[in-house]
Amino acid sequence: MNKFSSENYIFFIRSIIIAYFIVLLVQQVCVLIDLPILNVSNYQVDTPWKLNSLSVEPSHASRIIGILMISHLFITEKMRGKKFTLMTYLRTDSVLTVALLWILLTNGSGTAFLILSLFIFRFLSIRNSVVFLLLIIIGAISVSGHESQAFERFFEFFKSALTMDKQQMIIADHSASVRVVPFLIAFDKLSLFSLNGFIGNGVDFTKGFMSLEFPGVKDDFTGGGMLSFALEYGWPLCLLFLYLTFKKMVILNEPVTIILWFIMVMLSGINTSLLWFSMFIFSTTKYFYNNSYD
Secondary structure, three states: OOOOOHHHHHHHHHHHHHHHHHHHHHHHHHHHOOOOOOOOOOOOOOOOOOOOOOOOOHHHHHHHHHHHHHHHHHHHHHHHOOOOOHHHHHHOOHHHHHHHHHHHHHOOOHHHHHHHHHHHHOOOOHHHHHHHHHHHHHHHHHHOOOOOHHHHHHHHHHHHHHHOOHHHHHHHOHHHHHHHHHHHHHHHHOOOOOHHHHHOOOOOHHHHOHHHHOOOOOOOOOOOHHHHHHHHHOHHHHHHHHHHHHHHHOOOOOHHHHHHHHHHHHOOOOOOHHHHHHHHHHHHHHHHHHOOOO
């Protein structure tokens, strides 16, 4: 009986990344020569280069590509029996490298810079991590005076997020704040020691207040990631789901998987395609990471 091997999996991951690259490139050509844009979604003419590739929006594409490239890195290292440096890994496949960097650097998403930073961070020692953070700060200062809106939004939102001030995050980048601010709002509503906290407040409970406390969204907007799930179904069920996903997705000696688990699961609602996609990819990655490759 044929098995889905690690080689098959690597081919699968590589093919998806290149597919995203091709569609994004076609979209960019359409913008350049003023043709109808293939597969466009959530597009605004005032940000013509903010393109979604095969996703709902550019930030989704960035997160999907980040998950895929981390998965590809881990399994490639396991197959070859050694850990790569950043440059060694990038040299293993020039086509894939071009696809990865092109998507993250040109799709117009501030999230792409976060994903790229996490990817680079994985290769660094503790001492080099400090140097890397300094380079990020220097780069942010130098870029702030030039035309790089996506990077500027990422940096401004990063600064505001450190303060945990919801209004400052919304002002810095409304799009990015949609992923974080509702989480903080839901946290304020959570009650661990009440009956409603234990069994939940019911389906769509967060729709009743989220749009009132988070300006600039539709009236039926819901958000808050897994804390929204806890408010609606109770925190014990939420903790069980978090435990199961953490166990299946996280590789404990690879801290970047913990960060990505937090981004893709904790900050996402339970009924989102990104959450279930990340569960599929990381649980498969963990399986191949922990088992033989014959």
